[in-house]
Amino acid sequence: MAEPITITDEEAAVVLKTILDHLHEIRAINVIDGIEESRRLGIEEDVSKEVGDRDRELKKVGTIRRRPATNIEMLRIVFQELRERLIVLPAIIDALENRLGHNQLVWRVDREFISQDLIKTVEANKADLRPAGVGEILSAYESVRDLIPDLVLPAKREVI
Amino acid sequence: MASQQELATLQAALSTLLGLPAAGQLLQLNSNTCERAYEAYVFSLCCDAVTRAGGNVEIRGIRSGASPNPIVFRGAPGNMASRDQDFAYASCLLNQRRFEIHVDVEYQGSSGALHEIDVSICDADHANAVRQANGTPKASGHNLIIAFECKFYESTPGVGLGRTFVGLTSDCTGLRLKGFVANVPSDKLGQYFSKSTRPEPFLGLNPLDLPSEERFIRNVEQVLRKWA
Numbered sequence: 001m002a003e004p005i006t007i008t009d010e011e012a013a014v015v016l017k018t019i020l021d022h023l024h025e026i027r028a029i030n031v032i033d034g035i036e037e038s039r040r041l042g043i044e045e046d047v048s049k050e051v052g053d054r055d056r057e058l059k060k061v062g063t064i065r066r067r068p069a070t071n072i073e074m075l076r077i078v079f080q081e082l083r084e085r086l087i088v089l090p091a092i093i094d095a096l097e098n099r100l101g102h103n104q105l106v107w108r109v110d111r112e113f114i115s116q117d118l119i120k121t122v123e124a125n126k127a128d129l130r131p132a133g134v135g136e137i138l139s140a141y142e143s144v145r146d147l148i149p150d151l152v153l154p155a156k157r158e159v160i
Numbered sequence: 161m162a163s164q165q166e167l168a169t170l171q172a173a174l175s176t177l178l179g180l181p182a183a184g185q186l187l188q189l190n191s192n193t194c195e196r197a198y199e200a201y202v203f204s205l206c207c208d209a210v211t212r213a214g215g216n217v218e219i220r221g222i223r224s225g226a227s228p229n230p231i232v233f234r235g236a237p238g239n240m241a242s243r244d245q246d247f248a249y250a251s252c253l254l255n256q257r258r259f260e261i262h263v264d265v266e267y268q269g270s271s272g273a274l275h276e277i278d279v280s281i282c283d284a285d286h287a288n289a290v291r292q293a294n295g296t297p298k299a300s301g302h303n304l305i306i307a308f309e310c311k312f313y314e315s316t317p318g319v320g321l322g323r324t325f326v327g328l329t330s331d332c333t334g335l336r337l338k339g340f341v342a343n344v345p346s347d348k349l350g351q352y353f354s355k356s357t358r359p360e361p362f363l364g365l366n367p368l369d370l371p372s373e374e375r376f377i378r379n380v381e382q383v384l385r386k387w388a
Contacts, residue, residue: 005169007162008161008162011161011162013168015167015170015171022174022179022210026188028187030170031187032190034314034315035315037315037316041318069259080344081314081315082187084194084312084313084314085189086183086344087272090186091366092200093197093366095201095203095367096200097196099204099208100204100207100219103227104229104231106230106231106233107196107197107200107232107234108235108245108247109234109236110236110245111244121190122192122193122235123191123235124196124235127284128189128193129189129193129194131181133180134183134187137180137183143173144173144174147166147169147170147173153370156368
């Protein structure tokens, strides 16, 4: 197992760029949108201690303030989002099979309410959500986590 | 600070992960698809809750009847009575009371407006009437028993969707449980739902967090036991 690495905020920016470049390259549009949405929301902080000693009028001011995320924080958020896609989503299919049996599972729409061009974006099969090679994803994810455990949540795949 | 070599090792590990064909496939999925899969997962947990309460669950297709194969979930919200596809629902029996679990169907609120409810538990007589009349179920009286809003977050959760669900449930009457379910934990959402009149939050509910599943199933089970 590799030794954990501590990275600086500048280095986090480089890693972030590598991930975003790759996501752009494969056109993972919705994942990129999610990351940008998180960037827009920033980090909410409780600043009540800062206003604690102020006079009465200033104490009436709200105590939650939003600030931009640092690169390290953004990287942590990005890894959480990658985890949802790469680890949690396939696990959802496992859980569905465990509970509903091993029948085929498909997602279909009322054809009357959608244009032909959009059907492929809303219809799916089990294999779309749990493609072959999920085991490799898990081990590659763990390798990344071994290097930066502070920034990457454990995969925690548990058998139900 | 990491050395050049350590950084290169990290970049290589990342390239391996993101370069896997299966990873590419998952990352390119439409968010909608992820949302629908998550709703189906919550549906399956509700089925579990019925069984735990001592009830029977039978998955049915609206066209094919019992034990459909494939099980067809809705890829977009629609009408409960639609026979356009063999849409699945769970037909349940608990203590002589019949009810159904549906995914992604529209209900008519007390204002007359239509609302999409991600996972709902509905009285079976009402659901049968809806299918017979090719109508819309009503989210009033004692028709709609439980309503869940399900969200598979892929970004930092904000309170926007929670706020929308609070508005939706204010247009429904007779609900025994209204819940906001999300795949990730969120202090912000937890705080937002902490007021007693607001929906019950089930945050961080996913198959990799077994205690969260257990809490959800137990809650639904208790509500159903009380109701039935």
